[in-house]
Amino acid sequence: xxxxxxxxxxxxxxxxxxxxxxxxxxxxxxxxxxxxxxxxxxxxxxxxxxxxxxxxxxxxxxxxxxxxxxxxxxxxxxxxxxxxxxxxxxxxxxxxxxxxxxxxxxxxxxxxxxxxxxxxxxxxxxxxxxxxxxxxxxxxxxxxxxxxxxxxxxxxxxxxxxxxxxxxxxxxxxxxxxxxxxxxxxxxxxxxxxxxxxxxxxxxxxxxxxxxxxxxxxxxxxxxxxxxxxxxxxxxxxxxxxxxxxxxxxxxxxxxxxxxxxxxxxxxxxxxxxxxxxxxxxxxxxxxxxxxxxxxxxxxxxxxxxxxxxxxxxxxxxxxxxxxxxxxxxxxxxxxxxxxxxxxxxxxxxxxxxxxxxxxxxxxxxxxxxxxxxxxxxxxxx
Amino acid sequence: xxxxxxxxxxxxxxxxxxxxxxxxxxxxxxxxxxxxxxxxxxxxxxxxxxxxxxxxxxxxxxxxxxxxxxxxxxxxxxxxxxxxxxxxxxxxxxxxxxxxx
Numbered sequence: 174x175x176x177x178x179x180x181x182x183x184x185x186x187x188x189x190x191x192x193x194x195x196x197x198x199x200x201x202x203x204x205x206x207x208x209x210x211x212x213x214x215x216x217x218x219x220x221x222x223x224x225x226x227x228x229x230x231x232x233x234x235x236x237x238x239x240x241x242x243x244x245x246x247x248x249x250x251x252x253x254x255x256x257x258x259x260x261x262x263x264x265x266x267x268x269x270x271x272x273x274x275x276x277x278x279x280x281x282x283x284x285x286x287x288x289x290x291x292x293x294x295x296x297x298x299x300x301x302x303x304x305x306x307x308x309x310x311x312x313x314x315x316x317x318x319x320x321x322x323x324x325x326x327x328x329x330x331x332x333x334x335x336x337x338x339x340x341x342x343x344x345x346x347x348x349x350x351x352x353x354x355x356x357x358x359x360x361x362x363x364x365x366x367x368x369x370x371x372x373x374x375x376x377x378x379x380x381x382x383x384x385x386x387x388x389x390x391x392x393x394x395x396x397x398x399x400x401x402x403x404x405x406x407x408x409x410x411x412x413x414x415x416x417x418x419x420x421x422x423x424x425x426x427x428x429x430x431x432x433x434x435x436x437x438x439x440x441x442x443x444x445x446x447x448x449x450x451x452x453x454x455x456x457x458x459x460x461x462x463x464x465x466x467x468x469x470x471x472x473x474x475x476x477x478x479x480x481x482x483x484x485x486x487x488x489x490x491x492x493x494x495x496x497x498x499x500x501x502x503x504x505x506x507x508x509x510x511x512x513x514x515x516x517x518x519x520x521x522x523x524x525x526x527x528x529x530x531x532x533x534x535x536x537x538x539x540x541x542x543x544x545x546x547x548x549x550x551x552x553x554x555x
Numbered sequence: 556x557x558x559x560x561x562x563x564x565x566x567x568x569x570x571x572x573x574x575x576x577x578x579x580x581x582x583x584x585x586x587x588x589x590x591x592x593x594x595x596x597x598x599x600x601x602x603x604x605x606x607x608x609x610x611x612x613x614x615x616x617x618x619x620x621x622x623x624x625x626x627x628x629x630x631x632x633x634x635x636x637x638x639x640x641x642x643x644x645x646x647x648x649x650x651x652x653x654x655x656x
Contacts, residue, residue, distance in 0.1 A: 407652045
């Protein structure tokens with residue numbers, strides 16, 4: 174059945190749901206979100222779902238602070254009947270090299286100057302926060318109590334329900350097969366359930382955003398890389414903060430349910446949209462976890478899974494309109510941080526689409542920065 | 556009632572051994588599942604549900620359902636319906652989801 178929309182958002186993850194909600198809140202009617210499977214079936218439902226304000230650039234600190242403050246009140250603001258399970262147990266980010274330690278001192282000064290309450294800790298002080306850690310493996314740590322993690326399924330549902338109440342239509346199990354462009358302008362989206370006429374398309378397709386771009390003739394320099402996570406059986410609460418190391422290449426958190434969720438970046442992970450699991454990950458992840466947090470050796474692994482990081486050349490998001498196709502917008506390239514930036518994504522993309530002045534510092538995140546060679550640098554990424 | 560034949564697990568009746576459950580002395584046969592020994596001794600409640608604290612007993616008997624998770628020799632979340640009984644085991648009712656010690 175053919176339809177007409179004012180905006181078609183491709184992707185039913187945190188980005189798509191947040192953009193839909195923010196556009197609808199600003200009064201836009203006839204918004205359709207097209208999702209290939211079910212909400213959160215892509216990267217959102219597979220992510221570690223952490224959120225931190227501890228970054229090394231002012232822009233990222235400001236953006237993540239906005240997200241954190243939004244999530245603190247999201248249950249009420251989105252009038253969600255469930256709970257997004259935002260646990261602000263903090264992030265304990267550990268330094269394992271002198272270089273990291275030096276960088277962390279600078280980061281803390283920057284973060285404090287922006288109102289982010291991070292503290293710099295000795296290994297002994299860090300051990301007070303996570304008593305089961307082997308503090309001899311680290312040089313120092315930084316800790317921000319307001320960082321944390323939340324449930325990605327509930328959070329996306331909260332945005333989607335609020336959007337639906339404002340009239341947004343979600344077409345699930347609907348696959349985009351083409352984007353129709355005439356005279357340099359978007360005119361519609363072809364799906365396996367019919368054609369949708371629309372002047373505006375938003376590419377929020379995560380790992381598939383490169384392919385969606387190609388359908389419109391827009392070259393987006395991103396690739397999807399597999400990242401894996403494992404989850405253990407639950408035990409009573411014993412670890413409040415996320416334990417994270419960049420040089421150590423690890424993050425380990427305990428969910429409110431009691432299970433531990435942990436991940437690391439693999440070497441030579443496939444870049445072909447594969448989301449299979451590997452034994453290599455299980456082995457290395459378990460070994461790292463047991464070395465850094467030795468008590469976890471008695472935990473059984475329940476399962477593991479994989480999702481896609483949409484990697485951009487500078488590992489920073491792309492919030493942009495296409496230079497060559499009018500009406501084509503994209504929020505992609507989050508490089509593993511799309512979930513935590515969800516609230517930001519909705520606000521800045523809705524402002525961009527409506528031609529409003531951006532209320533957050535995203536001017537440097539346009540697609541044209543790659544052509545101009547104006548890549549951004551963020552020192553604090555896994 | 557004592558489980559002597561199991562449709563999935565195979566275990567032979569071993570020698571009589573002593574173990575404790577929540578501090579009290581019990582007897583069972585070496586090699587039989589811990590839960591089988593407890594059941595034979597009249598212990599029907601092996602744990603409690605997390606949300607409503609309802610009693611949970613012997614259920615799937617193949618290590619799937621989490622109904623029989625107990626603390627054994629200080630290790631939480633042991634599936635007592637499949638774990639073989641050994642001399643001197645210290646079996647305890649698990650509180651909540653168990654603590655790593």
